[in-house]
Amino acid sequence: GAAGLGTYAATKGSGASAPKGAFGAPTPVSPDPGQTVVTKSLTAKPITLDLAGRTVSTWGYGDAVPGPLLRATAGDFLRVTLDNQLPDETTIHWHGIRLRNPADGVPGMTQDPVKPETSYVYEFTAPDPGTYFFHPHVGVQLDRGLYAPLIIDDPNEPGGYDAEWVLVLDDWIDGTGTTPEQVLEKLLANDSGSGGMGGMGGMDHGEMGGMNHGAMDEAEPWGDAGDVTYPHFLINGRPPADPETLRAKAGQKVRLRIINAASDTIFTVALGGHRMTITHSDGFPVEPTETDAFYIGMGERYDAIVTLGDGAFPLVAKPVGKAGGGQAMAVARTGSGAAPGGDASPRELTGRVLIGSDLRPAQAAKLPSRRPDATARLTLTGSMQPYAWGMNGAPFGKNEPLTVRAGQRLRINATNMTMMTHPVHVHGHTFALPSGLRKDTVLMAPMQSFAIDLDADNEGDWMIHCHNIYHAEGGMMIALEYI
Ligand code: C2O
Numbered sequence: 053g054a055a056g057l058g059t060y061a062a063t064k065g066s067g068a069s070a071p072k073g074a075f076g077a078p079t080p081v082s083p084d085p086g087q088t089v090v091t092k093s094l095t096a097k098p099i100t101l102d103l104a105g106r107t108v109s110t111w112g113y114g115d116a117v118p119g120p121l122l123r124a125t126a127g128d129f130l131r132v133t134l135d136n137q138l139p140d141e142t143t144i145h146w147h148g149i150r151l152r153n154p155a156d157g158v159p160g161m162t163q164d165p166v167k168p169e170t171s172y173v174y175e176f177t178a179p180d181p182g183t184y185f186f187h188p189h190v191g192v193q194l195d196r197g198l199y200a201p202l203i204i205d206d207p208n209e210p211g212g213y214d215a216e217w218v219l220v221l222d223d224w225i226d227g228t229g230t231t232p233e234q235v236l237e238k239l240l241a242n243d244s245g246s247g248g249m250g251g252m253g254g255m256d257h258g259e260m261g262g263m264n265h266g267a268m269d270e271a272e273p274w275g276d277a278g279d280v281t282y283p284h285f286l287i288n289g290r291p292p293a294d295p296e297t298l299r300a301k302a303g304q305k306v307r308l309r310i311i312n313a314a315s316d317t318i319f320t321v322a323l324g325g326h327r328m329t330i331t332h333s334d335g336f337p338v339e340p341t342e343t344d345a346f347y348i349g350m351g352e353r354y355d356a357i358v359t360l361g362d363g364a365f366p367l368v369a370k371p372v373g374k375a376g377g378g379q380a381m382a383v384a385r386t387g388s389g390a391a392p393g394g395d396a397s398p399r400e401l402t403g404r405v406l407i408g409s410d411l412r413p414a415q416a417a418k419l420p421s422r423r424p425d426a427t428a429r430l431t432l433t434g435s436m437q438p439y440a441w442g443m444n445g446a447p448f449g450k451n452e453p454l455t456v457r458a459g460q461r462l463r464i465n466a467t468n469m470t471m472m473t474h475p476v477h478v479h480g481h482t483f484a485l486p487s488g489l490r491k492d493t494v495l496m497a498p499m500q501s502f503a504i505d506l507d508a509d510n511e512g513d514w515m516i517h518c519h520n521i522y523h524a525e526g527g528m529m530i531a532l533e534y535i
């Protein structure tokens with residue numbers, strides 16, 4: 053992490069003397085007797101990807117983007133070996149999993165970065181069922197295509213669906229002419245004149261009015277939602293010109309597991325001709341809620357159930373507030389009928405668009421009610437011009453960590469003091485919104501405030517950051533430390 057993570061070990065209060073490279077090899081841990089062990093090897097490496105006939109060079113896990121699905125059951129012990137064949141250091145972060153701190157994948161905070169041509173073993177128990185994903189926690193490597201879905205099944209779940217579709221959404225820079233690292237460099241240099249493929253064509257932020265993108269729906273709550281103009285948007289690594297076909301039978305109930313692995317794009321998701329019933333948010337069950345469409349921020353996951361009609365339907369993820377246009381699409385097919393075109397615009401996109409924070413938690417997902425023992429302040433700060441983001445008024449490395457004692461209920465009073473929307477992600481914990489909704493990643497609209505409560509039940513040093521990877525690397529991160 054160019055902007056900040058590398059400096060963490062040097063600035064951390066309790067570990068001020070800990071030099072970089074102090075972590076060494078991962079300490080092996082053993083599964084409990086009777087625990088099922090799920091073993092997997094992942095190779096991070098340069099690959100070429102075929103985007104509808106256009107070959108791009110990029111990085112991935114294995115031979116494809118997304119990388120291979122990793123699946124286990126709640127309570128299982130995962131042992132994943134990362135073989136780093138990239139020309140750069142990397143790590144894996146298991147996004148949303150309440151795992152042991154040393155396996156969290158944050159270089160300089162929980163481990164040394166994994167050097168090229170070396171490997172690293174991640175060992176942890178996955179305690180909670182749900183839809184997750186994993187990605188590096190180094191720089192903007194996520195935006196190169198290093199991500200893959202992670203599903204933790206519920207051993208007690210009744211199921212109740214006939215098929216399951218995993219959909220991973222992404223915004224895609226280019227991979228050939230421009231790298232994410234070059235885009236970040238330009239953003240940090242405030243070079244707004246570039247534009248074009250993988251450039252920053254959307255830098256019309258001088259007015260700071262929030263709602264200044266022509267492409268934006270008037271009812272859009274999110275204000276400016278992204279900095280980078282992407283030429284492509286993908287579902288499961290495929291552009292709309294060559295979409296994936298998801299198959300089932302008419303009348304069947306399908307569980308959709310939708311993961312937003314994009315670096316800089318909030319999407320509106322809709323399935324043409326259908327209403328969806330949202331059942332889970334960031335893995336946790338919610339009161340089932342029917343909707344035409346829903347927003348999904350970077351790092352968020354939603355599960356939905358849908359009963360399929362007969363035909364071929366566009367499953368569209370439309371970027372929110374993006375200057376460049378375009379969309380991501382897959383095709384849901386249960387019968388014959390012409391495939392929808394890549395620019396299909398189902399009317400559900402403009403129907404009821406659910407905001408995650410409007411959901412109510414299922415009873416089983418509620419945090420037991422309890423008065424907070426401690427409070428902390430989390431203010432999102434910064435602006436597009438200059439491109440300088442922070443938390444509590446300073447970029448990561450210069451801001452004071454939030455602190456908590458094990459066993460406390462911590463109330464974090466969060467305020468977004470910027471004119472952009474930011475998905476705020478907390479590592480190693482889940483939190484409850486004022487409604488009780490449990491999440492690990494939540495969208496904060498411009499100037500919005502709310503409190504989030506978390507139980508300090510997982511000791512270690514953890515990150516809280518914006519899941520716009522460019523904002524995070526621009527400084528929008530802060531540490532959460534147990535004292
Ligand atoms: Cu998915 Cu710290 O992030």
Ligand code: CU
Pocket residue numbers: 473474475518519520523524528
């Ligand atoms: Cu942000």
